[in-house]
Amino acid sequence: MDLASKAGKHLQLKDTFDRINKTYTFEMQIIKAKENYAGNYRCEVTYKDKFDSCSFDLEVIAAPDASQTLDIRSAFKRSGEGQEDAGELDFSGLLKRREIKPEEGPEIDVWEILKNANPSEYEKIAFQYGITDLRGMLKRLKRMRREEKKSAAFSKKLDPAYQIDKGGRVRFVVELADPTVELKWYKNGQEIRPSTKYIFEHKGNQRILFINNCTLADDAAYQVCAGDEKCSTELFVREPPVLVTKELENVSTYCGERVELECEVSDEEANVKWFKNGVEITNEPRSRYRLKVDGKRRILIIDDADRGDTATYSVMTTGGQSAAQVQVDLRPLKILQPLTDMTVNLGKEINLKCEISENVPGRWYRNGQLLYGSDRVKIFHKGRNHRLEIANALVEDGGDYVFVPDLYLINIPANIHVIDPPRIHFDSLNYPDNTVVVVAGTKLRLEIPVTGEPAPKIIWSRGDKWITDLSGRIRAESFPDHGLLVIDCAEKEDTGTYRMMVKNEAGEAVAHIKIKVVDIPDAPLAPEVTEVGEDWCTMKWDPPLYDGGCPIMGYFIERKKKQSSRWMRLNFDLCKDTTFEPKKMIEGVAYEVRVFAVNSIGISKPSLPSKPFVPLAVTSAPTMLTVDGVTDTTVTMKWRPPDHIGAAGLDGYVLEYCFEGGKHSERMSPVSSFSLILFCLTVYHLTINSTGFQLFLFLVFKNEL
Template identity: 55%
Template sequence: MISAFARKPKTQEAEEGSSVIFEAETEKPDAKVKWQCNSKDIASDSKYIIAADGNKHSLTIKAITKEDASVYAVIAGGSKVKFELKVVSQPGGRLRCRCCAFEASVCSPTALYFNPVGFSDAHPPDTRQDLTGLFTEKPQSGEVTVGENITFVAKVNAESLLKKPTVKWFKGKWMDLASKSGKHLQLKETYDRNTKVYTFEMHIIAAKANFAGGYRCEVSSKDKFDSCNFDLTVHEARAPEGLDIRAAFRRTQPTGLLMFSDSCSSTDGNDDSGELDFSTLLKKRTVQVHTETDVDVWNILSQAPPSEYEKIAFQYGITDLRGMLKRLKKMKKEEKKSEAFLKKLDPAYQVSKGHKIKLAVEVANSDIEVKWLKNGQEIQPTGRYIFESVGNMRYLTINHCSLADDAAYSCKVGDEKCTTELFVKEPPILIVKNLEDQMVMKGERVELECEVSEEGANVKWEKDGVELTRDESFKYRFKKDGCKHVLIINEATKEDCGHYKVKTNGGESMAEVLVQEKELEVYQSIADLTVKAKDQAVFKCEVSDENVRGTWYKNGVEVKPDARVNITHIGRIHKLTIDDVKPEDEGDYTFVPDGYAFNLSAKLNFLEVKIDYVPRQDPPKIHLDCLGRTAESTIVVVAGNKLRLDVPITGDPAPTVIWTKGEKVRQMEEGDGRVHVETTKGHCVFTIECAERQDEGIYSVVVRNPAGEDTADIHVKVVDVPDPPMAPTILSVGEDSCVVQWEPPLFDGGQPIIGYVLERKKLKSYRWMRLNFDPYPETTYEAKRMIEGVPYEMRVYAVNSIGMSRHSPASQPFVPIAPTSEPLGLCVDDVSDTSITLKWRRPERIGSADLEGYGIEYCKEGTDEWIPAMEGLTERTSMVIKGLTTGDKLQFRVRAYNMAGPSAPATLAQPITIREIMQRPKIWLPRNLRQTLIKKVGDTMNIVIPFQGKPRPKVTWSKDGEPLDPTLASVRNSEVDTILFIRKTERKHSGKYELQVQIENVEDKAAVTLQVVDLPGPPEALKIVDTWGFNVALEWKPPKDNGNCEITGYTIQKADKKTMEWYTVHDQYRRTHCVVSNLIMGNEYVFRVFSINLVGLSPEPYCTKDSVYIQKTGIIYKPPSYKDHDFTEAPKFTRPLVDRSVIAGYNATLSCAVRGIPKPKVTWYKNKMDISNEAKYRTISKQGVLTLEIRKPCPFDGGVYTCKAVNDSGEDIVECKLEVRRK
């Protein structure tokens, strides 16, 4: 038996005197549910509260006693579920531990759904939720008092899952509670086989204050995932006697860790973070505070391995473990530089699939061998992996990268290695062959096929924007065959109608699937009957589906069976039988199959036979009764059906029968294969097989015998399906629609047109999709649900009561296109007396059609006439509209145009007055011109300086305070900038150039300093100062011409007089004297010196006039006698203090430089007060540079600071002023 319950009540255990709630959930809403106790029905009263909400039902039992412990049951339909209530006595004692006291409590059944504060037991909480993921019931936030229990419940329905769901419980962001199960935390899992629902519970027992915080429940099953966040609030329990000092000094932990330890020491005061809560302590000041021994946690952590950090944090109440680890990391020593690698691999590399990449490292030893590893495995050189060694560089080249090369690569040198990650980027997968629209019958197989650019690509299928996956019913199947991807729907239903989309990372394609009820085929249609009175008339038809029922109508009125009329349905055959036909039975009979938009019709003709007794030699007589027929005795036949005219005749002797149509005579023995004439006694039958349109007309029958003749005319009308309409015309198109119009067909088939059926298809497809199943009566139709940018064709069928015509010719191809959205950000860029400049941005949505341009219009305030600002369209996103009248207030708008026409206009917020706006002149000096501009002689100088101002400002250049000579430099000015141009710079061009822009009495200035530099001249007065051993001392003077820039050094060269080949001894030497050593004994040398500046070496050197001969060995060198030099020197400040202005709150420094021998003693003063020993100031002395650091100065630290240096030879003083500004 199938259970009527989606969720069943469970056995619960409750305390005596408390309340309990049993809940059940039925499969059907508003089902009748009964509750029983010991097989007796329970009625709602003060003790039992029965509630129902939709398909959720609950039984609440209040004030539980021992007698309530029994077996209960809930009944819905034919299902009955039994459950028990167990009652336990309240515990009388209290449990104590060394650091906290709480009253033990047994887990209440109401903990399954936590009751917030103030919630009445008589009204169970509403646990209904808006669930969109895997959860059928999510855990709710709750509150609990210290020492009590609480349970959080999560439920997952596994009906649609292929694998058992996995649930994880977390505290905060990272702490998995699975490893914390124990005395205070229990995790449970149950499974209901009937409802296929997994129930996951987290029980928190004897809650503590630091259990409070944010929790998270995560559920996953194969590729599906869902998560839910909830909070736990823990309230402090009131102690009736005494006060827990640990609770008084407990640090609040808004984001603390949950410590599920077996001991009760979670509030032992060892927390290192949080805020102190003294509120409880201030209420009772007589409490004795018991201190505990402090533990050096830092010392423990520094000596512990990283695997023990979390355990130590739990033990000592560290709530910010992440911050603690950061601080601990800073305390440790920095990692030593690599000895094996000079340059390591980058952290990560990226390469496109199919391309190659080269990984490079630089090693310290050029002769060392390296190993390359991939995911820890050594790589062997192949055609794809190439190893190279060039000097100290080592290269790994990977050719034709594939997804298998996406891995971690390492370069190993001895015991040291460096690692990187290589990410292989796949090229975008393109859709080569798009999906095609399909229209299928109900129950048929649907295959949507597309082709992508690469094999093995991943694609995603969607239906109406919802991703399709393989579910248990295997409704959708996904097939891959090389580059082809196929979505298969085995048996299509009406619910499968919609837009299906296939997506790749490089494109998407959409198609529409329409599912139509199976088309009913007619194997045998009903035919017209002509019967005589008292005869039996039988209308019979046969259709393809034996399960299809139908209804018979006579002249539009349903036929009811009675004593004469019998309606039967046996298999595929439907039959209407009329016994004892009467004249009133004559009429049009129609059979309409249920659920199908067509019918089968036929006509019953009543023939009244009159018999006259005449003597022999009776003249012939035609007995036709025209009662009930039209005035013309018209007989209607459907084209393709059989026409049978049965005419009763009399006459003696038997008359001869002649049938004529117009002038054509058809005698009994004649026939063309379709026409048959038969004459029997008393009857003449004229039959036309498969009537055609040309068979319509007036048929005459003539009977003759010797006694005379008789004639009768019979009007026959052949009706057919109408002719196809002309090709439809597309009147307009939209974003996903079009409006189509057509003309009615020239021939309606003899019956009025009751409507039209339309079809469309994509231009490159071969499938036509029907747009309407019921005939549409109008000749204008709006087709929707098309894809923008895809070309389509339309065709039309005409429908009358006989059937549907052939299709019309296809319309001209068209593309659904919508106008773009309005342009964005329309604003005024500039306004003058006769013009305005507008700017805007491209529309946010362009659509599939290209943007043709923009149209700009304006109108005067107070009028509705919009005037085009230009002829045609502009492709630019700015426009200068000229020729406007000064003082007019105009409104402007811009519209974007594409194939679909103009977009909605973007309009200015308010009209604009056409008038020049005064703007102060302002020079925008480029950053590179704010410092000295250095150019070499002969260079070209081109300075562009923008400025602003309206009307156009007057621009003036000057050099060194004098008007600029036009022959010295060229100046070109525009409305927005000025250019200073010097084709070939010379030394005379150096100086300060000043730019001035002026509008009436308002001006702005800016200065540019130009320094033209050249090569320096040679040094002067080069001479040989001394010679000893193999050394020569040289000395010279700086050059007279330094090239208009600082001399950066000298190049000293020597040459042997024998060869006169010059060798550089010193390069970039900064002093003006040097010693040339390591000269060769017995050689004679000359020397020369070049000057060096920013441009380069001086063109000419200065050579010594004399040469130096290095004497041979044996000559005794007599060194000159020198007096001892007195190195003592009085203190002297080489760099004085400088006045400074600093901002309060930021450290400031005062620096100066002093020299003196012996090293002088330095003392700092502020306003002549010694500050050397004050903590606010820190003094630094390094290599004669003295620094005073003032830590976070305030305005009171401003004043005169003095630095005094003293030694045995004297003293020196410098001072400065310090100004401290407020922030």
Template identity: 55%
Template sequence: MPEPVKKAVSAFAKKPKTQEAEEGSCVVFEAETEKNDAKVKWQCNSKDIASGDKYVITADGKKHSLAIKAITKEDANVYTVIAGSSKVKFDLKVVLKPAEAPVDAPGETGVEPELAPAAAPTEDQTAAPTHDAPPAEEGQPPDTRQDLTGLFTEKPQSGEVTVGENITFVAKVNAESLLKKPTIKWFKGKWMDLASKSGKHLQLKETYDRSSKVYTFEMQIIAAKPNFAGAYRCEVTSRDKFDSCNFELAVHEACATEGFDIRTAFRRTSTDGKEDSGELDFSTLLKKRAVQVSSEPDLDVWNVLSHAPSSEYEKIAFQHGITDLRGMLKRLKKMKKEEKKSAAFLKKMDPAYQVTKGQKIKLAVEVANPDVEVKWLKNGQAIQPTGRYIFESVGNMRYITINHCSLADDAAYCCVVGEEKCTTELFVKEPPIMIVKNLEDQMVMKGERVELECEVSEEGANVKWEKDGVELTRDESFKYRFKKDGCKHVLIINEATKEDCGHYKVKTNGGESMAELLVQEKDLEVYQSIADLTVKAKDQAVFKCEVSDEKVKGTWYKNGVEVKSDARINITHIGRIHKLTIDEVKPEDEGDYTFVPDGHAFNLSAKLNFLEVKIDYVPRQDPPKIHLDCMGRTAESTIVVVAGNKLRLDVPSLETLHQQ
């Protein structure tokens, strides 16, 4: 019977999950292994964690825990728990501590402590107040943490920038107590080192002030693009000291302000005719702003659809947020392209209108009789005047105003005069869907699951996914899966391959986000290699090996020639174990055997030695006889002994005979 296979790794019976904690609080991650007293290692950003003042690591039988004290925003990282070759990753999300009332209460005592730290860092006054004020309010614990692990005297702060503009992030390190020059690295996302991206849009600078012994590191982003937005990280090291800081960059679209003069908006209203007197007319300013917003170019979706080929319908629907394209086309088809002259209406409504959700729209018709009464219908039903629907009659003009338009107002409207009707279609356009959380670059091992996640501004929004500019769709192989969870949209790749490397983009009708995916070959570990065998004829030979990936297949070779299964040879692959079994071994089975795992540049080799048992043939001979000298008493030289008596024979040794 073959020996039972021992597990090479300890599986987790309970895995730690991602948690969210508030600044200054404590959080505990718990894990449970299947075996008692299993060796467990905790890591933060792939670096081992040691138990101390900041981290408390405990182990009790199968239960293991990691406690993180006095949480700060720098603790928002990726953590890992490792048992054998089994790894579980989880995140810690840090929520900013809400402002407390006692902060404003001290008054006379609260002003100076805030100003003092702000004035100390000198040179950069933009980041210092926001960075240094909280430690003064939070007290001793943050200061202790910075003394233990802090190298930064000034950390880069999160910032915002408009597309096309520049922004600079600054980090400062005091090298007075350091024996070696500090080295700094800038990252985007979890792993992308920006040192290799330096060029037209990114500049990394370093300066040193000999008098203050302070190093200043700058990362300048030039002519920012929308895909520059996301999470960044700055790391500084000096021998055994290490510090890191996370920050974010938000990139906003440029706003069109041409044609709007704010100075003319602030005109004064007066009753005495003097230009300098009176009060500032803020209502006029608001009116001008409203006009400016509504005057931005807004394509009429009805006109776009009516002039577009059918092949462009899907694209237009995505750009304008049309969820029911089929219904929209039916309504478009019903519109009368040629209108007949009417005796009741001097001027009819346009065939179709559109309005943005939340805004108002005013529909107007001109009737021939100024005294006639009209009736307004919505999808054939009479509309009653309410706070949202307002009817007006001014001379020959008849108006209906719809306030705070919602998707329920997307319908056909009709004005009826006697037997005649004037009909129009209203399309309520939703605001552009914006991407509020961008995709992040990822690097995974071959065969691992990939989840590219973004978050949009509205639930149920339509998004498009692209890889290297080609739109991704569900196919029969289910290689790509798309998941929606409220405002979250996820692209899932179950088993990543080298072909999945590339740039992935998610698009909405209001923005887009792009991330890069890198897939690396997975290093295959050998838990048990094949061993040399020496086997006798008709015995069984078993070559067995165990590798780290149970999905890896392989091929067996004998003296460089592939081995095929037959009546005597059996090849099996169960989990991580690969076996080659040879029954009733023959002399010709002797040779070098090799196992080559698919997709990996190495092999496992062993030799089969055939043991031949040789048996020499000895012919049968008569048993030896003893010739005795009996004084010649009998002819046959025999000794006669009386029954019951003893017989003693003295036989001399060979040496005695030779001596004689």
């Protein structure tokens, strides 16, 4: 039956091709075997005009009952009493060499038995005599029975089939009726030529073909032709079981060494399988294991063995097996060059190096954390030397470093201390001109960041005086990452330059910090009224002696009536000058004015009030001045009072004159001699001692202004 048509859920056929070894592998898998699957199977391979086959028997047995299973391990436990290993599993009992005793007996011709047997006994005979291709033998037997016709060329034909062990010599014999007939031998249709393997002999009417050193390739159909007649047979080459003639030996070695497990088998062409702890070892190109064949020797080679190679290795042949224990231990590790502690400046390179006695990899740890390679962290391993390089060291790179060789319980420690000269980062606070401005009466809390490793010590001073008091109005405190200066209720006297110095083992740094205490300005001096009018006046003042540490932005002006206590602001926009002209005052009422100075902090206290002043209007000029009469010594004049007389009233008149052509007028004296009459026409008699002069007369009113 062709099984290809039966492939499916319970039967799978697979074939693979190894391009490296150029071999095909054909595999048949039976899933969930049943009892009716038992029987003889045959795999036939054809290539062009070549043919080969392999047959085998499949026996299906029932699974053992779990309740009746025995503890097979108990059969291999050590039974020694009082010994430390008593009761442990003794696998060495399986490894004892056993000699296979060849079975001796008369040679039995299976073909003769099958010829004379009942067909119902064929399977029993095949099982009894180890026939693997019963179906093929029955087909040949059927063809033999059909050849009942007597041949004219052959007086004795070939037997229907021949069986020979691998490596043996087979002899094919035919007898010719006519010894002159030319004879030709064929193997699978190909003519056989004489050689060292194929030998032809003639003995009378017998024609004999010898095949020496039979191999599986000689398992084929053979044919001899005498003229037009043919005689056929088949040769079955049986491969004898391959025995292990030299057992494997236990091996104990160190890591890195070369391990060779060697055994000898009974056949140079025998195929063996190697196993590690029961798992087959394949001879792949990238495998750590190399399989070597040297005649009958079979060698398993392990280069550069490690602890993972410790296992039980076994070799299995068709007729036997052997096992050995391989123990790979670590060599005692010696530290040839330990790591050294280092102190590294920030930004420099950290370089750690150690040397150990064995060429094994390892791992680097920092503060218990595994280190991995990166652009900045480089890990090198060359032979027995291990090196760690860290570029541009950071503060966090400091700590405890440990190198741990793989497979060893050994630590190689080192301490790295990364130091950084102290730095004061006052510029990061963005104070203009390094000046800190604080308003008087408020609290200053100045925190200045500092860096450095180890944490620097911070010292504050002002002038030659150190600031060490921790409870005063001015105090300083130190922290690992910043310095603190505190001024409670800042005063004008606190203005000045303060010095901050930071120091650690890597160096020191100094910063000068200006602290400026600003306040409202002092009050300006009392203003001075320089001119008054009917409802206005002109005033001026001097700036305050202390501007509060900030430029004066302007002034506010207030006024009040002298008899009142209510001041009124005269401007809402700052007056930039130190002069001002108040308006809209009541004529004849006494007033006082005062001034406030303003800076960016606030408004100063008011200045002292000015001296009281009264706005008064000026009296207009007298009118209708005429000369009423002139004599040699007198002039009589007439005029009327001014049209507008202010709140100050009119006290009298003053008469002035000058000669014609003169530039200055002269007041007539004594003034007290004038007759002053208010609100009426007044005649004034002017007496002049000389005559012949032309006079110009001027009349001026007089009051308290």
